[in-house]
Amino acid sequence: MSTITIGIDIGGTNTKFGIADRQGNVLFQDKISTQAYADFAEYIRDLSARIKAALPANQNLLGIGVGAANGNYYKGTIEHATNLKWKGIIPLAEMLKKEFNVPVIVTNDANAAAVGEMVYGAAKGMRDFVVITLGTGLGSGFVCNGELVNGKHGIAGELGHTTVNYAGRHCNCGKRGCLETYVSATGIKRTVYKLLADHLEPSELRGISFDKLNTKMITEAALRGDIVAQEAFEYTGRILGTKLAETVVHTDPEAIFLFGGLSLAGDLIFKPTIKHMEINLMPIFRGKVKVLPSGLQNQAAPILGASSLVWNYLEKATSTGGSPVLMPR
Amino acid sequence: MSTITIGIDIGGTNTKFGIADRQGNVLFQDKISTQAYADFAEYIRDLSARIKAALPANQNLLGIGVGAANGNYYKGTIEHATNLKWKGIIPLAEMLKKEFNVPVIVTNDANAAAVGEMVYGAAKGMRDFVVITLGTGLGSGFVCNGELVNGKHGIAGELGHTTVNYAGRHCNCGKRGCLETYVSATGIKRTVYKLLADHLEPSELRGISFDKLNTKMITEAALRGDIVAQEAFEYTGRILGTKLAETVVHTDPEAIFLFGGLSLAGDLIFKPTIKHMEINLMPIFRGKVKVLPSGLQNQAAPILGASSLVWNYLEKATSTGGSPVLMPR
Numbered sequence: 001m002s003t004i005t006i007g008i009d010i011g012g013t014n015t016k017f018g019i020a021d022r023q024g025n026v027l028f029q030d031k032i033s034t035q036a037y038a039d040f041a042e043y044i045r046d047l048s049a050r051i052k053a054a055l056p057a058n059q060n061l062l063g064i065g066v067g068a069a070n071g072n073y074y075k076g077t078i079e080h081a082t083n084l085k086w087k088g089i090i091p092l093a094e095m096l097k098k099e100f101n102v103p104v105i106v107t108n109d110a111n112a113a114a115v116g117e118m119v120y121g122a123a124k125g126m127r128d129f130v131v132i133t134l135g136t137g138l139g140s141g142f143v144c145n146g147e148l149v150n151g152k153h154g155i156a157g158e159l160g161h162t163t164v165n166y167a168g169r170h171c172n173c174g175k176r177g178c179l180e181t182y183v184s185a186t187g188i189k190r191t192v193y194k195l196l197a198d199h200l201e202p203s204e205l206r207g208i209s210f211d212k213l214n215t216k217m218i219t220e221a222a223l224r225g226d227i228v229a230q231e232a233f234e235y236t237g238r239i240l241g242t243k244l245a246e247t248v249v250h251t252d253p254e255a256i257f258l259f260g261g262l263s264l265a266g267d268l269i270f271k272p273t274i275k276h277m278e279i280n281l282m283p284i285f286r287g288k289v290k291v292l293p294s295g296l297q298n299q300a301a302p303i304l305g306a307s308s309l310v311w312n313y314l315e316k317a318t319s320t321g322g323s324p325v326l327m328p329r
Numbered sequence: 330m331s332t333i334t335i336g337i338d339i340g341g342t343n344t345k346f347g348i349a350d351r352q353g354n355v356l357f358q359d360k361i362s363t364q365a366y367a368d369f370a371e372y373i374r375d376l377s378a379r380i381k382a383a384l385p386a387n388q389n390l391l392g393i394g395v396g397a398a399n400g401n402y403y404k405g406t407i408e409h410a411t412n413l414k415w416k417g418i419i420p421l422a423e424m425l426k427k428e429f430n431v432p433v434i435v436t437n438d439a440n441a442a443a444v445g446e447m448v449y450g451a452a453k454g455m456r457d458f459v460v461i462t463l464g465t466g467l468g469s470g471f472v473c474n475g476e477l478v479n480g481k482h483g484i485a486g487e488l489g490h491t492t493v494n495y496a497g498r499h500c501n502c503g504k505r506g507c508l509e510t511y512v513s514a515t516g517i518k519r520t521v522y523k524l525l526a527d528h529l530e531p532s533e534l535r536g537i538s539f540d541k542l543n544t545k546m547i548t549e550a551a552l553r554g555d556i557v558a559q560e561a562f563e564y565t566g567r568i569l570g571t572k573l574a575e576t577v578v579h580t581d582p583e584a585i586f587l588f589g590g591l592s593l594a595g596d597l598i599f600k601p602t603i604k605h606m607e608i609n610l611m612p613i614f615r616g617k618v619k620v621l622p623s624g625l626q627n628q629a630a631p632i633l634g635a636s637s638l639v640w641n642y643l644e645k646a647t648s649t650g651g652s653p654v655l656m657p658r
Binding site (some may be wrong): 126127128129142144145147149150151152153154155156157158159161162163166173174175178245246247249250251252253254280282283284285288289 | 455456457458471473474476478479480481482483484485486487488490491492495502503504507574575576578579580581582583609611612613614617618
């Protein structure tokens, strides 16, 4: 009999879901369109049916982990998500529990990535670290004393909305100059466009529209020697590194992991990030904090991140003598 | 038989020590000169003798907590303290354990203040909060998930060395523009002197030398309507509030407590701090995070902070089935 968990990653476009074991083997994975469902109950019915059809006959299902933007760990809900059709407060854990009758753990996608890194990835055995997810925006998850930091209101780790420049770029959150307007897939695009506007250098990126431009194109251009693309990475890494020097003195992590599109550019992003973090660090921290690529850089990462919530929660419950419940606290 | 702990606060000038019970009653307190002892072994002998003479005849001594700048929680040492005569790595916990044969918990003074707030002060029952200590410098202690955050290297919570202005005031740490060069007893003095230099307004502070000027004088002048003193508080609060808006999105605390000299100025410092924190917060955090005065604003606070380390550690050890040891991890 296989002991398994279900991981679900609810994105604005698609919902990825799968079945994983404690070793991080993904036994099954699939996806459905999130935006195709205006009705949340219908979405849960279809999603549950797809998962049930895939469950092995002889299994021990321990729980379901869900990563979702605006997922609330304490309430098991999705609240006022700006990128989903379902408005208000969605009782996600409650409805999944009705379908599967196992514990359901909900958190935001970056926090799920942090727990995934601890359970399956490169942070195994670490008790203090930070994960930065570089996607359309910039998410982050903090682990301190071996535990995910959710915070009082379940919204810890919004590093993407610390400020780089108080008179800077406009952000979706309503503020200006937020870190994610510079450091993210969208941020580096904005930087490329700023560089193309300010300078005269020829660049292959001059032929690509803002809508079509993506991180992969910028990375490939930089590797081919395109000066504008290279400078865009340098600029992005400088801003990220400078900000990480601030973050480090808060919780003194062993490592900071970079996950997602931008982090796949390797040295192009890591070198300036590390350089500017070290320059700006308080001296007693210098040389102590590693900046590393995530150990979960693969297609199944969102499923593993979500699935890891269950293993992490069960292991915590066992170590303190408690028993798993629907909503952990 | 009374169940008690010993709290020791090692400052550059004096060492305060005392005996406390679980309710925060300080049964005894005294101090000796730290700087009078060039030899650490002699210091420990005299300190121990003074404490032993004060111990009740019929007592149950549970442990010793020590708060010290550069105190290392993991090793029980004081390491390379710039404000002490004892150089290198001082085996503080080991030597105190030889004298008293009870567990000894060492951490830095701001972390001790955070645990003190949780055990005895205004953070009772809170699981996620931050304490900012405003003394000569700016210290901070973070509690997440009900546990003090020490970090990988035992140096978490150095908020005083986040950057306000990369071309700003010179800091003892070697960087420029650190928060504590603006927000601390020393910081507000520097601000008063900057205002006196830049502006023409008459001020009673024009008659006081830099060496003599202190927070109490600035507070009293502000309360008497001195425009320069008032503007100094406004400026200090603006910088602190703006920076706290950054800190909040890291760990999502329930409250931020201000402790020490500057915080005793009440509305003069709290009003601009709260105002500028709220203005600069990411919208989903607005109105959620309290900024409050410490519940330990009294003479015995350093002793209680240090003493609380023992209660906190014993209670944690009990709840997880472990037993107290010299060095917790």
